[in-house]
Amino acid sequence: MAAVWQQVLAVDARYAAYRSPRCPQFRTQYVRRRSQLLRERAQGGALEGGTRRWYLRLRARLLAQRYGALSEAGSCRAHSGSALRASRTTLDRMEDFEEDPRAPRGHRRSLSRGSHPGAPRGSTDERPPGVVPTPLAEASRAMAGDTTLSENYAFAGVYHVFDQHTDSAVPKVQFAHDDRHLLACCSLDGTISVCRLAPGPPAVLRVLRGHDGGVADFAWSLSNDVLVSASLDGTLRLWAPNDGRCIRRVPDPDGAALLCCAFQPLNNNLTVVGSARHMVRVVNISTGKAARGGAGRLPGRVLALCFDAPGRVLWAGDDRGSISSFLCDPGTGRLTKASRVVVQAGGSITSLSARAWASREAPDPSLLVNACPDRLLLFRVVEEEGSGAPGLRLRRSFPTRHREQPLRSCFCPLMSFRQGACVVTGSEDACVHFFDVGRSARATVNTLQGHGHAVLAVAFNCDESLLASSDAAGTVIVWRRQHA
DSSP states (O other): OHHHHHHHHHHHHHTHHHHOTTOHHHHHHHHHHHHHHHHHHHHTOOOOHHHHHHHHHHHHHHHHHHHOOOOOTTOSSOOOOOHHHHHHHHHHHHTTEEEOTTSOTTOEEEOSTTOOTTOOOOOTTOOOTTOOOOHHHHHHHHHHOSOOHHHHTOEEEEEEEEOTTTTSOOOEEEEOTTOSSEEEEEOTTSOEEEEEOSSSSOEEEEEEOOOSSOEEEEEEOTTSSOEEEEETTSEEEEEETTTTEEEEEEEOTTOOOEEEEEEETTEEEEEEEEETTSEEEEEETTTTEEEEEEEEEOSSOEEEEEEOTTSOEEEEEETTSEEEEEEEOTTTOOEEEEEEEESSTTSEEEEEEEESOSBTTBOSOEEEEEEETTEEEEEEEEEOTTTOOEEEEEEEEEEOOOSSSOOOEEEOTTOSSSSSOEEEEOOTTSEEEEEETTOSSOOEEEEEEOOSSOEEEEEEOTTSSEEEEEETTSOEEEEEEOOO
């Protein structure tokens, strides 16, 4: 039944903008109430398959008759087509997920071609040669449990909807480190929201104000006592999220818009920032000064930054479709150019995420990349022969709807010893997509629908019980994982 009400919610969300164009707060209130009523209905019993399809198609027709034609949700380019056609696309996508009568309430099994109900589960004790489990990996394995990927990622419940950034895109959401309920999100309205999901009702704790332009990116320090933000106004700001104070303001030396930022994982006194003038710079946040030798130039505007787990390699993506790597001294912040790979000629690299190893089937260091147009790429990180510089070898490619928006993706945090592994990405089709990186065909594990516009960013909390997603209209949805 969870799949049923999520499909209905997705259809309603696509029409939300038509209901009250002059009162955006009502749109969010409607989606919240609709979600609540559908959850109550789901607890009352299940609908038969024929009744479900009849109701969904009837609902889509009524909305199409009431509000007229609807362009493809989330796309920056208008597409012709009726609302009924868009809704049918939603239904066809979700019909691969059916209720499993043997599974606990809230779990779903995938009936996509490439798996079948009788397929045996892999033993969780198998490990690839040469992989030595760490205590952290063993804890991850225990938290994941003996469940299939489809069961693990049956995120179907809307835990909460935040709308404090209505009508301004939210390009990033991120949970605090090792905290299940502390969430932050930045907006092109120039603010950053710090939200608490529990205990008590979900609420916005404080809104950080001070930037004169949109906030393109932010990052939590390892101890969660500091936030750093990069803004289109050309400044980097340091915040105390506990009380909302701006601790320091650091202007860009070139006066360029700042598009991305990241903490040095081994030295949180250093922050790396990327600018619209093709520069990558390391900044000492204690002094506000650039680190000596901590600068590098890319072929295009710097859209994405991330460090590898040891903090020795910095990856940077630009709007020319290339990924550059730098060797970073964690003590001084000095950058040494290592390599450059053209991943998507004529496109853009909008998101980078690094992991020490993706899964037990793929124990090598990995890099997850959103490449415009229309690709989510998973690379294996290797050492180039001769130079020893970090290189990239393509492992998997997944199709996405990605043409104009700065989409983000992430690894699932608890996939170390689970059979298979998942990555999650936003998409311009207004959906959140889960992909199994170990499946050669039919890699889609789950699809979450509920946004009415392009989904820009996704983020898990530390134990995967909650997933946050944000869209181009300012809505942030927190999804709840269905437990037994």
